[in-house]
Amino acid sequence: MIPAPFTYRRAGTVAEALEMAAESGEDAKYLAGGHSLLPLMKLRLAVPEVLIDIGRLREAAYVRDEGGHIAIGALTRHHDLATSGLLASRVPLLAYAAGCVGDPQVRHRGTIGGSLAHGDPAADLPAVILALDATLVAQGPGGTREIAAADFFQGLYETALAPGELLTEIRVKRPESAGWSFQKFTKRAIDWAIVGVAAQGDRVALVNMGMTPMRAVAVEQALAAGLAPEQAASHAADGTSPPEDINATAAYRQHLARVLVGRALAQARARG
């Protein structure tokens, strides 16, 4: 299986990538690690006319301590997140979850920026970014802007990024509450989450429970109202409309969400 024909261009800098996107117009796509886009192109579910390879933008691959926050370049690979000492000590939720993405080969190629920009509700890192209440930095022809994680995911495979806009950085403030947990329920280690839960303190987000990665708002409200974690977890499926597929019915996913949020809150508290 090979993708439909396209023109390959490689950007050497962020500025060059933006220029190429402006020149190439609507039918161009950025290519980061290619581990969401190339499989879709091989199945002809995506047929971009131009691919702008941003995979070699070393200037956008880093994990840095900026004092008030940790800055993560969008081109940082899952493998580099999972093995970052700085993340392990400051944002262990992200380091751990990145190590749960796919398999070693996928983690050697896939990037955090690609994972977020793809906007897949079944992906792991979007929920983590929501639980961390991170800020995303995007660069476009009009300049640079910041987008709150809570405003980033807008629909199935839809994000707040404008056409041609490049996600460049993810900023994570030191979590107010140190306790964290990442629960990923799969049939086999390599699989995507049937349901997943990311928790940082009392902030909780869900994987694969609807059209977008989402915060478990009802759980957070219940905790804020003083309910015990076990009671709060019983609200995990409130307001969700999870998909039905070969792995699970919607009702089973809702059951899993309640069980996994319960486990996540217990683990986060034990670590807090």
Next chain:
Amino acid sequence: MNVTITVNGTPITADVADRTLLVQFLREAGGLTATNVGCDTTSCGACTVLLDGESVKSCTVLAAQVDGSAVTTLEGLASPDGQMHPVQRAFHAEHALQCGFCTPGMVMAAVSLLAENPDPTQDEVRAGLEGNLCRGTGYHHIVRAVLAAARAGREPA
């Protein structure tokens, strides 16, 4: 486009279509057919090669993306005098294969795993090979071979 990839230490240059996959480049431009295509959907790991020393699935990388990089395939593991790589020797000694189709990818994934973690536990070996499927062995002999290769790597030669 014109792509040059250093494969097993030798630069290979070819004028290929932009959509050429790395595995096609290796098999067709390079004539190196140890790297197998199993699933073609990034699932089975049969096409695993090392890109700048790290395991990747070559069915999901464009040749253009790795222009100028170094790739190692199974053909590049043995030393020039024909002496097999310790991981190859361990697969042989432990009988870590049945039909052999997954073996090139399995061996390359194991080499990458041991480069990152020279002294893995059994669980770490299983996790490290989760991107590689084998439908024959049931994995036990493969895991045993990787542990044996790790042990051999730690013992003074």
